[in-house]
Amino acid sequence: MEATPIAPTTDAEPGLDGEGERHAEPWWKRAVFYQVYPRSFADSDGDGVGDLGGLLSHFDHLTWLGVDALWLSPFYPSPMVDFGYDISDYCDVDPLFGSLEQFDELLIEAHSRNIKVIIDWVPNHTSERHPWFVDARSSRSAIHRNWYVWRDPLADGSVPNDWVQAFDPSKPTWTFDDQTGQFYLHLFESAQPDLNWSEPAVVAAMHEVLRFWLERGVDGFRADVIHCIGKDPALPDDLPAGGGLPHCVLNDVSVTHGHIRDIRTLIDSYGGDRMIVGEVYLLSTESVATYYGNNDELHLAFNFPPLFAPWRPSDWSACIASTYAALDDRHAWPTWVLSNHDNPRHRTRYDFAASLSGETEYTTAKRSEARARAAAVLLLTLRGTPFLYQGEELGMIDAEVTGDRRVDPGGRDGCRAPLPWDGSADHGWPTVTGLEPWLPFAPDAEHRNVADLRSDPSSILSLYRALIALRHSSEALALGTFESLDLPDGALGYRRARNAESLVVLVNFTDGPVDLSEYRQGLLIGMPVAIASDGLAGTFTGTLGADQALILRS
Numbered sequence: 001m002e003a004t005p006i007a008p009t010t011d012a013e014p015g016l017d018g019e020g021e022r023h024a025e026p027w028w029k030r031a032v033f034y035q036v037y038p039r040s041f042a043d044s045d046g047d048g049v050g051d052l053g054g055l056l057s058h059f060d061h062l063t064w065l066g067v068d069a070l071w072l073s074p075f076y077p078s079p080m081v082d083f084g085y086d087i088s089d090y091c092d093v094d095p096l097f098g099s100l101e102q103f104d105e106l107l108i109e110a111h112s113r114n115i116k117v118i119i120d121w122v123p124n125h126t127s128e129r130h131p132w133f134v135d136a137r138s139s140r141s142a143i144h145r146n147w148y149v150w151r152d153p154l155a156d157g158s159v160p161n162d163w164v165q166a167f168d169p170s171k172p173t174w175t176f177d178d179q180t181g182q183f184y185l186h187l188f189e190s191a192q193p194d195l196n197w198s199e200p201a202v203v204a205a206m207h208e209v210l211r212f213w214l215e216r217g218v219d220g221f222r223a224d225v226i227h228c229i230g231k232d233p234a235l236p237d238d239l240p241a242g243g244g245l246p247h248c249v250l251n252d253v254s255v256t257h258g259h260i261r262d263i264r265t266l267i268d269s270y271g272g273d274r275m276i277v278g279e280v281y282l283l284s285t286e287s288v289a290t291y292y293g294n295n296d297e298l299h300l301a302f303n304f305p306p307l308f309a310p311w312r313p314s315d316w317s318a319c320i321a322s323t324y325a326a327l328d329d330r331h332a333w334p335t336w337v338l339s340n341h342d343n344p345r346h347r348t349r350y351d352f353a354a355s356l357s358g359e360t361e362y363t364t365a366k367r368s369e370a371r372a373r374a375a376a377v378l379l380l381t382l383r384g385t386p387f388l389y390q391g392e393e394l395g396m397i398d399a400e401v402t403g404d405r406r407v408d409p410g411g412r413d414g415c416r417a418p419l420p421w422d423g424s425a426d427h428g429w430p431t432v433t434g435l436e437p438w439l440p441f442a443p444d445a446e447h448r449n450v451a452d453l454r455s456d457p458s459s460i461l462s463l464y465r466a467l468i469a470l471r472h473s474s475e476a477l478a479l480g481t482f483e484s485l486d487l488p489d490g491a492l493g494y495r496r497a498r499n500a501e502s503l504v505v506l507v508n509f510t511d512g513p514v515d516l517s518e519y520r521q522g523l524l525i526g527m528p529v530a531i532a533s534d535g536l537a538g539t540f541t542g543t544l545g546a547d548q549a550l551i552l553r554s
């Protein structure tokens with residue numbers, strides 16, 4: 001089967017070259033982002049939960065790796081029902097993670113190393129313990145009552161509509177409040193009541209939160225499920241075509257775009273360098289694209305179909321084609337992400353897909369390592385901003401979390417295992433109790449840890465570092481055009497070009513060799529290898545090795 005043809009994209013900003021362009025382009029188009037999940041990054045006080053102090057003392061890893069920007073998952077005061085995505089105070093730091101002073105220190109440290117910092121902002125819901133909700137549920141006439149979404153039961157006493165929860169589609173998104181006799185809406189856990197963005201006081205309060213952090217100096221925000229903030233006031237049932245998906249995956253109403261335009265205006269008023277990337281958890285790239293607006297909504301939006309795509313060239317070329325088709329018309333800049341704190345890590349996912357397809361040549365570990373390396377080449381050479389999730393630079397797989405070690409209501413513990421810093425028994429997480437940190441380590445942490453992989457120039461960690469360095473030094477990779485190559489079955493290829501520079505990327509998705517010697521009369525043969533996923537050097541022979549990805553200078 002041939003790869004889906006992809007029309008060459010146009011240059012990002014025609015007419016701008018060299019240094020002039022470097023200044024004209026916003027930093028987040030060139031940046032490699034790195035998601036820090038603070039609970040699992042590094043621990044400074046031995047309580048088994050990562051914290052800001054841990055992050056501060058491990059900055060060296062981030063500068064060595066070469067990332068340009070951090071996205072910090074929530075560190076705010078929270079009862080931790082959803083591990084920080086249930087916020088009880090938007091303008092402070094939970095003592096578990098440190099203090100506001102430490103946050104300021106972190107910002108200074110990051111900026112001194114030329115690393116930007118964006119923080120998670122959770123605008124759709126608060127914790128049930130947030131003082132706003134505590135007041136709202138105290139009486140129907142409470143000042144904050146209308147800050148949340150309340151509805152009477154239907155005549156037969158049942159819930160107002162058929163929406164189902166994100167983590168458990170067998171449950172409604174409504175909880176009955178005995179004291180005031182109404183249901184409140186929560187797309188996630190009942191401990192996470194949805195804010196009512198049609199109430200102007202909510203909009204004002206959430207804008208204040210943005211200002212608070214912008215004035216502290218953050219470079220931007222990752223906005224949690226931002227497509228959910230607007231609700232159709234009629235709260236109609238989901239259409240059967242929704243197929244029983246949780247409502248948070250289906251909610252896509254026009255009123256949200258107006259809210260996002262106002263948020264964008266606010267952020268832009270702090271100067272052109274601040275940005276917002278939205279988590280738009282819709283499963284259609286065309287729908288995600290609408291959240292960029294007319295360059296007046298989100299600067300960037302996550303696009304999840306590629307994250308859910310199996311490791312197959314047909315799926316990936318379709319994802320790439322639909323992403324560029326949907327975004328280029330709007331002059332919107334793509335994002336690419338393989339893993340995050342909500343989904344099984346991609347090395348785990350790709351290997352699972354392989355075992356289903358019955359491929360047996362490789363040992364499991366070798367194949368999944370090779371695929372993770374090839375995926376890194378893909379992630380860091382596509383046109384658009386890449387987001388890494390902590391640990392993927394080590395090729396981490398999910399931890400096996402069983403029994404009472406399971407803590408997440410969404411069953412996502414495996415991908416949140418602590419980052420192993422070294423091969424010692426505690427992997428750099430000594431605890432005062434001597435017990436393991438809040439989650440178990442991934443099963444291969446003894447060998448797959450920062451210290452061991454950093455000292456090995458052939459490791460996946462060293463590959464990530466080399467890819468990031470190449471991306472920094474290459475205008476073609478950072479901003480260049482994208483043109484797909486029609487390669488034989490099993491492989492995907494594209495050319496990235498900018499001014500006089502041109503690179504070809506080849507990715508073999510199979511565990512056997514792919515012969516490319518015939519491609520355009522041997523055009524690729526002899527091109528120098530800039531980076532090979534398996535560390536090979538030299539020139540291209542015409543054959544892509546099993547699970548190998550190459551970047552060639554053309």
Ligand code: TEU
Binds near residue numbers: 086188224
């Ligand atoms: O995730 C949104 C979301 O829709 C996912 O949680 C998804 O439903 C889930 O992973 C399916 O298993 C964001 C955050 O990234 C997530 O950690 C939070 O739990 C959620 O919002 C609520 O704030």
